[in-house]
Structure formats: structure tokens, C-alpha cells
Amino acid sequence: MSAPATLRKTPLNALHRRLGAKMVDFGGWDMPVEYSGLIAEHMAVRTGVGLFDVSHMGDIQLRGRGTLDAVQHVSMNDASRLQTGQAQYSALLYPQGTFVDDVIVHKFSDNDYLLVINAGTREKDYSWVRSQAGRFDCHVSDYSDYYTQLAIQGPRAEQTLQRLTNADLSQVKFYWFTWGTVCGLPNTLIARTGYTGEDGFEIYVPSSEATSERVWKEVMEAGREFGIVPCGLGARNTLRLESALSLYGHEISDSINVWEAGLDRFCKLEKGPFIGSEALQSVQAAGGPERRLVGLEVIERGIARDGYRVLDLAGNAIGNVTSGSPAPFLKKNIALAYVPRALAEPGMEVAVEIRGCPVKAKVVPIPFYRKPKKVAASAV
């Protein structure tokens, strides 16, 4: 069985199928959802190491003397605080203060930045950045198809990848990156980033099928001692949910603003005007958002799912679950949901309507899961 012709494929598509992965249509991409089993894959990343093909992610490069101004204009975080070799979580906003997409901004040099964007929004993001950056001295390029992006995630990720590169990974801090030879490929971008709430790296290698497969196999071999497993989008979703990381189309969208999404700490109004800043200031001046994203833990028997209604204890509909799932590591049923601000305090009780029945849940602090602090003398 091969992928329907209309779906896009990463250079590792044939390999995923040979490995027997279950494939799904994810935002128009034919992607592996699981290989050995979602729970096993999730646990491998929390306790050892897992390997993900995330080549469907997009890469937009901005170059030229006006690049920093352009990045400052189109994104909400303060890119002027970045040093060369550093990355930051940020977002592209519409003038209303709602989301085009969330992004990771990497500073390659004063005049050279890379934005890593979501798969399902690649074309939209690229044309948005091009149109908005047009008045700056800055060239915008879509490099998405040039890279195979692999995510090596988990407490054993550093040891795994270190076997394949001359770069000293112990010197790369979380949300920093470096360049090194990886699997014999010189000048490979190695970023200590990820979407799992765990330590880990994302590497960007040339997108030829042969090279991509060779690197994948070498990473699997290097991680064998630590029980590395290939991981699909199923585990990627439950890992990011435990860590309360936003997913475009769920926690963030063109109808949700930054304050509602609780991403205040990545939005720097003090850096000066940018697209969306005026609207966000107005919301603040008017007393803040009326609804907020919260974490829910289901306390009765039942699993909250995306789209389910949130009720108050009198049975009135007050909001919606944006993402909900069993949490494989925490062994709880958790959800992210929008509720009125008055109910957005930890400890408040609400209900989730699960196939017609109200099931009790309580508001809990997010993230649900936080990675353990690094132990200085980890066993090598």
C-alpha cells in the first residue's frame, strides 16, 4: 500500500512504511502516527530516547540588513534579545492579536534568521511573512523542502546524538543551537529544541531519500543501548499535551488571542509596535481576556477529547476542550480547555460533557508535566 497521490510525503515515507508504521493524513501529509505502540513510544521519550521524523515542519529563512526589523515586526517575542546561536519560541500574529502560527526563531547571524513553522500552515505562513516583511531590506526564502528534520528526544538524546557528531553537545544549552558534522554531513544544524517537554535535539539534514534514511538508521543504531524507538505523531501529541505546549488549530488559531492562550511570557509589548500589538494592548486596557486556557484533570471516570463541551456544575456550557487525552506518563486523563476567567483558577471544579454525560474535572496548573532538573553527574 502506498500513500494516496494527493498527500505529501517526507523523504522518509518509504522507510516508515517498511517499518510497518500506521500512517495518517496529518494536515495533508502522509505521516506515521505510531510504530510499536503509542504508550511505549511516549514512555521511551520520558525515560530514554525516541526518534521522530518531523520533516513536514516548514523552514523560512530571512536574510538581509533589515532582517531583525522584519522579524520584530512579524513576530511577538523580542528577537533583539537573541544571541547568535540562540532560538526562541514566538508567534506570527494577525493585527487582531490572534495567531497566524507559532514559530521557533533561530538567530544565525545579525542578518540571517530561520523561522521553523508548522506543517499545515506552511504556505499560509510563508506568504504572510513575505507580504509583511516586504517593506524591510530582507529576502524571505522557503527552505522547507531542503531539509529532513529529525527530532531526537528524551533524557538519553544527548548521549545518542553525541556518538554521531564532533560538536560538543554538552555545551549547547536548551533553546540554543550549533553547527557540526553529523553522520559525516558537515555544517549540520543541531538545535536543542523539541515539542515533547523533554530534553532533546532537532537536526536538519539534506532532504535526499538516501541521506535521510542513512541518518535515521545511524541514529537508531547509536540509541540502541538506550532503548531508542521510532515515534509517531500520536506520541508527539500526548507528549506535548502533558507539557501543555500549544498546537495550532487547537489551543491557538486565528480566533484566539495571545492573552487567552496564556502565552504572555513570549509576547513582548515593550519591544515596540509589531503586528497585533495594538489590539493586544486594547484587550489589556479593557481588563484582560474574558476566557483563558486552563489545564483540566478529569476526576471521575472518563476521557475528555478535543471539541468536548466544558460545563459549569449547574450544567451550563461554558467552554470547549481544545486537546484531551489519557496522559501515558502521568496516568491521568488530562485536557486543555478554554473557560471563563472566573473559573480559570486551579482547584475550580467544572465538568466535561462526555457523550452526553457531565463528568467532573478540576482546573490544575499547567504544564501537567515538567522534565526533571538535570543531574550534574549523570551516568554516562
Next chain:
Amino acid sequence: MAYPANYRYTREHEWIDVSGSSAAVGITDHAQDSLGDIVFVELPKVGDRVEKGKVFGSVESVKAVSDLYAPASGTVTAINEDLTTAPEKINADAHAAWIMKIELSNPSEIDSLLTAADYEAYAREEAGH
């Protein structure tokens, strides 16, 4: 995994194992494989009336919910309480992990269900092989 020849099957991926006027009901190996790790089973209650083709419960994996449809009409005489605490038993052996037992109210309904060979062909087609 082989589909027992003495069971009958639905297009919604349940199996039924009839002996006399009583029967055990579960979901197929193909169903458990499509769902992935099963983490939750909503069971009916003993004494409930179930009706052929109607929902009698649900199974949930980490990523999806799937309703359970009764292969035949009858009254629930037993439920597999083990599945409340160990739903993964369905993944381990779907054709042994029965979900409910019923007393059939109309045993002739069984005749319209799929045989093992028919179901296997149907499941293979659905999987796209």
C-alpha cells in the same frame, strides 16, 4: 491473527461466540490493532437490554473513541469486569477478551452476520491491503 471459524462478525468489528441461546461478545483483532493501546472500556450493566446494531458501550484507545455495536439482541447476563482495570487485555488477545455475555432474544439474527472468512476479507479490504 486467525479469526475463529466458530465466531460470527459484524462490519463494525465485533465478534460473537454463540453457544445455544447465550453468547459472548468482543471486538476483533483488526479493531484492536486499528485502535492501538486500549485504555478505557465502557461496559453495559447486567440486566441491560441490547438491540442488534445499537450501541451498548465504547472502547477508547489513547487517541480515539470507538462505539460498540451489539451483534444481536438480548439481555446482558455478565460483563467482563477485568477490563475496567486491565483494558489492555483486549490488545493482548482480542478474541479471548470478551466484553459482555448476553441471552439472545432472537437467535436467528446470527444468520445475517459475517463468517470468519467473509470478515477477514472485509477487514483486509478496509485496511487497504
